[in-house]
Amino acid sequence: MAKKIQSIRGMHDVLPEQTPLWQYLEQTVRDTLARYGYQEIRMPIVEVSELFSRAVGEVTDIVEKEMYAFTDRNGDRLTLRPEGTAGCVRAGIQHGLFFNQQQRLWYTGPMFRHERPQKGRYRQFQQIGVEAFGIASADIDAELITMTANLWQELGLKNVHLELNTLGDNQSRAIYRKALIDYFSQYNEQLDSDAKNRLHSNPLRILDSKNPKMREIVANAPDLYDYIDAESKAHFTELCHRLDTLGIAYSINSRLVRGLDYYSRTVFEWITTDLGAQGTVCAGGRYDGLVEQLGGRATSGIGFAMGVERLVSLLEDQADSVALNRLDAYLIMAGEEAQLAGMQLVEQLRQALPQLRILANCGGGSFKAQIKRADKSGATFALILGSNEVRDKTITIKSLRQKVAQESIAQDKVESFLSSTI
Template identity: 40%
Template sequence: MSKTPQAIRGTQDIFGPDAEAFAFVVETFERVRKLYRFRRVEMPVFEKTEVFARSIGETTDIVSKEMYSFEDRGGESLTLRPEFTAGIARAYLSNGWQQHAPVKLATHGPLFRYERPQKGRYRQFHQIDAEIIGAGEPQADVELLAMADQIIRELGIDGVTLHLNTLGDGDSREAWRAALVEHFRAVKDELSEDSQERLEKNPLRILDSKDRRDQRFVADAPKIDQFLSDDARAFFDAVTSGLDAAGVKWTRAESLVRGLDYYRHTAFEFIPDEGSEAAGKLGSQSTILGGGRYDGLMESLGGAPTPAVGWAAGIERLAMLVGEKRWPSIDDFPIAVVPIGASAEETAQYISSRLRRGGFSVEMAFRGNVKKRMQKANSANAMIALIFGDSELDQGIVKMKDLESGVETEILLPNIPDDIVGYLVEKVEAKKAASL
């Protein structure tokens, strides 16, 4: 026998409760993004390599170390998307979406980076993503952050705080950059190899270094507040006051920077609080959602200066935090349809079809005696079973058995599904209340 191929390192096959938690994250994202009137977009999985090299920046780890790039048969260099923003910016410019500006866009799907797989981090991973393009007002940042905060809360994830910083406008950032170069150049020989390389090209990224050799010099590095222009300070003040008005809790994080070259003004991450359940599940890889304002991106792709702000979050990480904490719904508890005897199979299909068209989840075993079919119903987490054979069908009834209490009642066949709606809703609401 030939050996069965194994999954590629850094990829995963998602099944069972993990797949349900994954789907719950996506469903919650889709529902909330509609509340905020974000338009759904679908993007290509691969782009010309220059889309990412020019927009993300040659000095970033993503471009220099992590991209899956290849030549197609025409000799053109293509890259599997390592993030969404650059591709969305390319689409905005090449498709003339400027006519819709300001435009609010949302998407989700797989991304690809060649990095060391670890807990909650994969080489093929998935993200939800939201962007507002063409809006330079601080209220766009506030709305985007309020949306992110609502998604996290509606996923039932507790103990997470928004960490917020400003990178200033172009002039502020350049003045800060020059001060950082001077600060770190004085200790260049004591920095890590990566930070020595970044010093002249992108010194802000040294602030984000996890290397202990760098961290001891980060604490007393110049802070952005020393270099903020009046306009940049007013922008950040408007963002923070807007978040307060929207009821979004936040904390200032002066050393927080985003690793990509095109960020301006607002930078943010949602991070589990120390000692929280979320922090315990994620370990040191603590950021669950991050982003910021990237007013400099469109120019790198040949477009006119265009303000924009966005965020992304890993679906796998969010799903890990959701676990079994999500509120139950009727979909979580299927109705088991249990026909007794071959003659009842056709009626079982009729009943199952009516229930599904009525919006109910149905579990119907295809084989086995009554005992085995009831075992299947229990393993499917069903709350009730509809049981019937020739005797019941001759009377035009089915038996409805509550699988938790064991109580049986009879309902008329024509009254399915109407007679069981209230019963199921009441049981699910009781379970939801118990889970709060």
């Protein structure tokens, strides 16, 4: 045998057993987005590398060590997209979607990050992203969050909770950043290696440190909320008020700092404890400076992304998974005559009943084998066509799921029989 070729590390096939659940999830999300008036946009998977270094931030982990970047035949530096917002903003600017307009957009597709795979984290993974442009007020923040809450309800997801924070506008964030660097620099000797690395790249991350020795230093660090501008505070208060009014529960987590540079003001995460270490199922925030930063006219924006693999994994764990993609009938054909007659009959049925899901036996096999296949297919009924039936122009219908006697009916009655049961 020739050498086997395997899929690339961290990039997995979604097998037929799994796809019904994926389709169910995707369809539910699609429907929900449509009900809120969001429109789909489709972007390329490959973009110039500069787009991500400018949007996501030069010193983020994503850009520094996780990008699938390569040089194409023209010598251009290209990257397999590590996230969707940058490409969406690029497309919006390129096609003039943001000029004095509001846009509510969504997209889905694979993203790529060269990380060490683990539960809920893969090198190629699927995201569903949602972005709203041109609306600066907190009502859109509330709408997006409410929409996700409704989606969890629609999907029957339990054990997800919402965490909220505000980072202030870009200016106050810059001032706070400097204050943090000044503060931590005093303790340079006591900082662990992680903290030293982050000191000038992303000092906000030091606040997150799990090292107990660092905690004492962190405890007395400047407080983010002392640096936040009045407008951002008002924005955040307004958002919380709206969520309260809508009955959406949340907790405020002042340590919640997103890993991408473009966020400002509102950030949020939906988190579950049912998935191991990678518990964030949906996360996002406001990025009011991004459009301008990428060369468009200043436009506010806010968005989030859901991790499809993580949601699928929650759905399969959470008991009430649905019976999906069920077959209505399996056609058994015994003998040469029956095979020819059966193929004609089944095509007639498919034309007459577009909803009908019927699988016709192929590849022969004994009668017994065909019955076994019919059972295994999960079909509700077996339709049996043998020489007797061909001769009498009948078909035998056997229920595979209920203990009722099989019956033989005229072939021209099958259509009405099936249409009344599916």
